[in-house]
Amino acid sequence: MQLNTRSENGVEVITVDADRIDAAVAISFKDRMRESLTNGSGRFVLDLEKVDFIDSSGLGAIVAAMKLMPQGSKLELAGLTPAVDKVFRMTRMDSIFVIHPSASAALGA
Template sequence: MQLTLLPQPDGLTIRVDEKRLDAAIATAFKDRVRSMIAGGGAQVTLDLGGVEFMDSSGLGAVIAIYKAMPAGRRLTLTGLTPNVERVFQLTRMDTVLTIRKTAETTETRQKKPER
C-alpha cells in the first residue's frame, strides 16, 4: 500500500497513492493511517486525489479513522475524484466529514505566486 506522509505546520497530510480503496486493502489502510496520525498535529488531511474507486470497505476504513481521531484533532478529506465523491454523497457522509476540493500542503503553498 502506498501512502505518502507530508508534514505541515499545523499537522500532517497523508496522500493515498492507490487507485483503489477497497476490501483488499481497507484494513491495512486503516491501521497504517491510524499509526501515522498518532504523532501528528491538530489537523490531519487525507488526500484521496489518487483514489479512483472506493467500495463500502474503503468508506468504512475512512469512517473508522474519523472516529479514532483524538479529541481536539480534525480530519479533512481532499481531492475526491467524482466516483469517490459519489460514495460520500450517496451515504450522506459528506454531511458528517469535512471535505475540501484540494489539499493545501506546504508544497502547494510554496508554489503559489506572491501578490
C-alpha cells in the first residue's frame, strides 16, 4: 500500500496510490497512515481519487487512522469516486467525515 504525503498551505495531503482499500491491504493502509499522521498535526486531507473500491475493512482502517490522530487534528476526505462515495453514504460515514469533491477543493476550503 503506497501513500504519498505532501504539505500545502499548512495542510497535510495524503494521497492513496492504490485502486482498492480492502481486507487484503487494510492493515498495511493503517500502518502507512500512522506513519503519515505522525509527521504533522492540524488538518489532514485523505485523497481517495485513485481508489475505485473500498470494503468494510477499508472503512474500519480509515476510522482507526482517524482515532490515531494527534489531539486536535482533523481528518477530511477528498476525491471519492462514485463507488466509494456510495459506500460512505450507505454506511452513514459521510456524517462523520467532511468530504470534499477533490484535494484542491479541500485546500481551498
